[in-house]
Amino acid sequence: MIRKLLHRAIKILRRAPGSPAHQPAAIPLSRHGIHREAISSGALRTCETLQRAGYKAYVVGGAVRDLIAGIAPKDYDLATDATPEHVRGLFRRSRIIGRRFQIVHVMQGGETLEVSTFRAAHDADTQKDEHGRVLRDNVWGSLADDAARRDFTVNALYYDPGTEIVLDYHHGVADLKQKTLRIIGEPRTRYREDPVRMLRAIRLSAKLGLSIDLAAREPIRDMAVLMENVPAARVFDEMLKLLFSGHAVECVKRLRDEGLHHGLLPLLDVILEQPMGEKFVILALSDTDERVHQGKTTSPGFLFATLLWHEVLADWSVRKNQGAVPIPALFEAMDMVLSQQSEKLAITRRISSDIKDIWALQPRFEKRTGKSTLRLLEQPRFRAGYDFLLLRAKSGEVTMELADWWLCFQQADIEERLSMLLPEKGPSKKRRRGNRKKGTPEGNVNVTEPVA
DSSP states (O other): OHHHHHHHHHHHHHTSTTOGGGOOEEEOHHHHOOOGGGSOHHHHHHHHHHHHTTOOEEEETHHHHHHHTTOOOSOOEEEESSOHHHHHHHOSSEEEEOSSSOEEEEEETTEEEEEEEOBOOOOTTSEEOTTSOEEEOOOBOOHHHHHHHSSBGGGOEEEETTTTEEEESSOHHHHHHTTEEOBSSOHHHHHHHOTHHHHHHHHHHHHHTOEEOHHHHHHHHHHGGGGGGSOHHHHHHHHHHHHTSSOHHHHHHHHHHTTOOTTTSTTHHHHHTSHHHHHHHHHHHHHHHHHHHTTOOOOHHHHHHHHHHHHHHHHHHHHHHTTOOHHHHHHHHHHHHHHHHHTTSOOOHHHHHHHHHHHHHHHHHTOOSSHHHHHHTTOTTHHHHHHHHHHHHHTTSSOHHHHHHHHHHHHSOHHHHHHHSOOOOSSOOOOOOOOOOTTOOTTOOOTTSOOO
16 A cells, blocks of 8 residues: 555656656757648548647657658557547547557548557556556556657657647657667566567667667567567567568568567578578568568468468478378368467468468469369469469479469460460370160261251
8 A cells, every 4th residue: 555655656746847757858840840741631630629629639659750750651640638438529430449558540531540548657556467568558647658658769759730849758859860769668667568569679670770779679589488478469460560561571680680580470480591491481571572662562461371381381291291192281281380370470360361372272383284274363362372483483492484384374365375285194084985875786876967
């Protein structure tokens, strides 16, 4: 009881007017360079609606960070002193989501904005598990409290579209310009509260070209085991952000350097130590990075199919060596790998289906005879399967001649395709003779008589 009273007294003192923690730097437009016109129309309308209702509202976090760094934000998050229920009451197209942290999704046209309420600092009443990970936290606080709760200084930035001023409590703008990623608070405590912050440190440092501050970097390798305690769905979401950041190659390299790749994608460290496996994975990641930079569509199913393919190959090889029938053995290997993966990453059923479709097509590319080759072109996942085959050829797993043949085959007309088909190997199968009418002598058939 006494400890709780002391903790509350300290919080009150920290909130006292004039406290240094409550005096953010008010950075003007001339220094941060974010013009109001750079903010999305949906984020502007949401901020204006909240402010007209008497609440504080700011564009916060990644969007502010990216705009200062000269990167176009993918989405916008907002922070306000309005509770989720009050936010929900102001916007017809909105919904409250989340258990651990309640936020409001506000739909503005085609945009979905995440609006969160300022949160209070953690105290003895904060619900945590035995490892220190925060389980539930919907205690509202001040703007200064909320800034202290952010993970990294470059994410604790609050932009007011009305005044075009950025409020900076933890020198985030200076860190961004000095290319340094610093964590807010004591690193080990912050990583225990949310181990996903270690993944986020890797992603942000790679994306923004930042060096991780030594104090934030040192504990990562020792605390990587805490990732096993994070729900699979959260790890999967963070891995998607990392792999589709446009800097996936650098992210995976840094994951390996910091010892975080173990367990995230089972045996990925083993794959990256094999020349053919590493070449295959790096080619896939480089291709994804290029598509992101060019604004092209990307597929989680395709990328995860590449990352896990060599595990499937290894298991498939073992099963075939044990005498299993090849194609059923492939499907068993596919199921085993995806089942093992689901323990760490909550890959959705739709993505798992895409992955299996791509894998299942690979043996069919080896056959270039008969009508089944023509039917393969009609498969919904043919293009993804062919792109996967092309990566295999570039890495040396299959011949480039095979990939080139299929490229020509899909571009040819029907007559050219028929001429490209290879002859069947082995003796041709005898056609079964149809049923003869009773009493008709064999070979005494009137072939000139038309069929009625």
